[in-house]
Amino acid sequence: MLILQSASPRRKELLHKITDDFKVESVPANECVIPSRPAATVMKNAREKALAIKPENGQTVVGADTVVYLAGRFFLKPKNAEEAFEMLKTLSGKWHSVYTGVCLATNGKVVCFYDKSKVKLKKMTDDEIKRYVETKNPLDKAGAYGIQDGVTVEKYTGSFDNVMGLPTEKLSAEIKKFLTDKED
Template sequence: MVKTLKSYNDVKVVLASGSPRRKELLREIFPEFTISVNDAPEKKIGRFPSKLVTDNARAKAMASDALDALVVAADTVVFMDGRYFLKPKDENDATEMLKTLSNRTHFVYTGVALRFNEKITTFYVVSKVKMKNLSSDTIKEYVATGSPLDKAGSYGIQDDVVVAGYSGSFSNIMGLPVEETAVRIDEFLRSIYGTHGTCR
């Protein structure tokens, strides 16, 4: 069930991301917000995906110059066997990623940062995705659609031509875990304003 925060109508909300999917997902929590995309240096690939995504989300939130506003930032990676699958560089890169992920299960980590002026908090959510056994022709046709080229792991969770199934948060795999984010925003703003945002 969508949890729309209703008690913070006067709070200015800023999404520190240009992702159309995150924009769509955040609208389930806040119908209105502004978008501010700032260059933030991403951390180098490290051993722990949970730390990588939360560090990157924090950097994006801190790069925003918004004042007296709730800044929401996120970072998503696909992880399997100690390897990160980020956004593909080109069609060849996407093809190789899909070949590697084919017929296997991997993890999707999304880190989220919430900032209000100098106060900031982060968290992450993990989901699992099982890919279909993909033939070379299927991969070629899918890559040709262009859908994989702006997505971590080179696929969209909604594309059942390549995805066999998943467990955990669907919205997390898309780039923003809506349910957990709504709860965390409520807690975060309550710690600032001393009020409780009801959800529906």
């Protein structure tokens, strides 16, 4: 059985694509930003999240962290509507990277990895950004947008699920390998 260490409804929805044999727990974990190193940042944060829960009876904890990254700047979850507006204004019409780190942990064994996707947001007017911020709940999303909303994204390369917050194809393969190695 897996334990998803996350409060994200999107991660729960995405993990259901892989398995229904999991429960959700969300406990605080120390998160950080490692300047100019988005991949290292998301893997470290995913590890902190996974290790914040002590699994029982062979359970495996899944921790994940997602950041949006553009020109040396991290775009995390906005703290308020004004910050969401500024993030979207900065990202509007631009290609940027979305990194999601994932960590699997059980009884001393830890495996971390990440996936990277590229996204280009549509060019949006200030009014369009305001409307998005007012109607799409951007405060719980890195970069203040959700690719699944279908409103803001012009195009992307890489994993759609990664941009949503959990790279399911990569995670599925890593879980199989992790659980097989655990039994050896």
